[in-house]
Amino acid sequence: MSTLQTVIDRIDIGDLMVRYARAVDRCDAALFASVWAPDALVDYGDGDTAAMAWSDGLVGRLRGMDRTQHLISNSLVSLDGDSARAETMCTAYHRFTEAGVALRMLVGGRYLDRLVRTGDGWRIAHRRYVMDWNETEPSTMQTDGRFARFTTLGSRSPDDPSC
DSSP states (O other): OOHHHHHHHHHHHHHHHHHHHHHHHHTOHHHHHTTEEEEEEEESSSOOEEHHHHHHHHHHHHTTSSEEEEEEEEEEEEEETTEEEEEEEEEEEEEEEETTEEEEEEEEEEEEEEEEEETTEEEEEEEEEEEEEEEEEEOOOOSSGGGTTOOOOOOSTTTSTTO
């Protein structure tokens, strides 16, 4: 494999990881379809599940939260022709209300992915999630006072300003 192709593949795989995070945070089912290979599987601790069915369930659960933000970092990719393996770190912020109390939950983990090159580009064929840590505490988010001038807030698809 040429050095140029290696660079292109790494950039494309990085874009794939970011597209996944965007699909989660915007609750965008159509965008989820662009990250999974046909017959892709995910394992978030309860065994392998069909990726698209899992994504549909995730969108439903996340719509019950006020907001989320998934940050992707430190991706280690091993290329082998039309397949690859990647370990990618993720830090996720979730804000939700439980028993009338606004909470924030931070979760740190890693995606262990097996990827394949398809006719539509790189896709995730199998994802295993490893949680490394989590914290839940009352939220201190403010939209008044010093933050009142920030009148554009993020939201779910299709209402988010980026959509």
